Amino acid sequence: EAQVTQNPRYLITVTGKKLTVTCSQNMNHEYMSWYRQDPGLGLRQIYYSMNVEVTDKGDVPEGYKVSRKEKRNFPLILESPSPNQTSLYFCASSKGTSEETQYFGPGTRLLVL
Amino acid sequence: GESVGLHLPTLSVQEGDNSIINCAYSNSASDYFIWYKQESGKGPQFIIDIRSNMDKRQGQRVTVLLNKTVKHLSLQIAATQPGDSAVYFCAENRAGGYNKLIFGAGTRLAVHP
Numbered sequence: 033e034a035q036v037t038q039n040p041r042y043l044i045t046v047t048g049k050k051l052t053v054t055c056s057q058n059m060n061h062e063y064m065s066w067y068r069q070d071p072g073l074g075l076r077q078i079y080y081s082m083n084v085e086v087t088d089k090g091d092v093p094e095g096y097k098v099s100r101k102e103k104r105n106f107p108l109i110l111e112s113p114s115p116n117q118t119s120l121y122f123c124a125s126s127k128g129t130s131e132e133t134q135y136f137g138p139g140t141r142l143l144v145l
Numbered sequence: 146g147e148s149v150g151l152h153l154p155t156l157s158v159q160e161g162d163n164s165i166i167n168c169a170y171s172n173s174a175s176d177y178f179i180w181y182k183q184e185s186g187k188g189p190q191f192i193i194d195i196r197s198n199m200d201k202r203q204g205q206r207v208t209v210l211l212n213k214t215v216k217h218l219s220l221q222i223a224a225t226q227p228g229d230s231a232v233y234f235c236a237e238n239r240a241g242g243y244n245k246l247i248f249g250a251g252t253r254l255a256v257h258p
Contacts, residue, residue, distance in 0.1 A: 073250070075248040090245070134179075134191075136188035
């Protein structure tokens, strides 16, 4: 089944404790992206990757890092989480051209205490 | 339940009626538009898309209308069913660039029996 998977689905952590949220897609998509979703603000892009070893900032990159060492994986790293990073996070992927639909993972709900 | 739907405009309809969800997009240069459906606890799910060289596109029970003059997008759902209850997002993809989606804030559709 073609899908985007994320782990963990739920995470509670404390301020300053590094964490990684994994994202994997099995559709051989070149483009991958991370979004956060907050009440009243919709989905906002954090980082994106056009292909392996190619990443760039989205609209809200502060406090996040990403890497793209393999085509299928695009982990999101929070080196020192803060409470304002409490949110619902979605990974998405697409074939890569500007008119290709992005497919979303199931989401990771993060609470930073 | 999910908190992402708080503070969203809500459209309430009776089962069997037609629903119309509206969206104003921001950039006249956007050339590709998508409607997503997000059910509680899930990631956004693709419904239908339309390119800027079209003004109407039909799917199964759904129709998207695009009015570029006033930068307006609408999603029509025929014979709305309880399973259609969700938050609906429109997204625009800016022309000429990478696959970056700009999402609207969303509209909650509540279907009553």
